[in-house]
Amino acid sequence: xxxxxxxxxxxxxxxxxxxxxxxxxxxxxxxxxxxxxxxxxxxxxxxxxxxxxxxxxxxxxxxxxxxxxxxxxxxxxxxxxxxxxxxxxxxxxxxxxxxxxxxxx
Numbered sequence: 764x765x766x767x768x769x770x771x772x773x774x775x776x777x778x779x780x781x782x783x784x785x786x787x788x789x790x791x792x793x794x795x796x797x798x799x800x801x802x803x804x805x806x807x808x809x810x811x812x813x814x815x816x817x818x819x820x821x822x823x824x825x826x827x828x829x830x831x832x833x834x835x836x837x838x839x840x841x842x843x844x845x846x847x848x849x850x851x852x853x854x855x856x857x858x859x860x861x862x863x864x865x866x867x868x
Contacts, residue, residue: 771851772803774812774819774840778847785854796860803848806834 769788771781788795806813806821808831816823816834820841823834839845 768802770802770804771855772840772843772848774821775842776840777842778851781843781851782854785851785858789858794860795855795858803836803852805836806838808833 769784771784806816812819812821813834816838821834822839822841824837824839824845827834839848843851
């Protein structure tokens with residue numbers, strides 16, 4: 764069985780780009796289930812993107828004055844709002860064979 768992994772909501776990716784990715788997966792009959800699903804980019808402490816998030820167009824959703832805590836997946840970008848990201852999460856779940864019940868991470 765083949766598996767595909769997709770990192771989504773990367774800096775520069777627009778809502779339309781993300782929809783094209785999902786459309787590509789659907790048109791090519793990639794089964795979205797369990798490990799074969801989307802992964803929102805996680806922003807971890809100690810990485811360049813965490814330290815210089817503004818340079819990458821990242822906007823954390825929570826104010827954090829503690830330098831050792833990561834942004835994780837709680838962000839929006841210059842290109843994708845929080846609402847658009849939530850909408851995309853729902854679309855991926857809807858395209859999943861099991862309705863997103865077995866999403867991994």
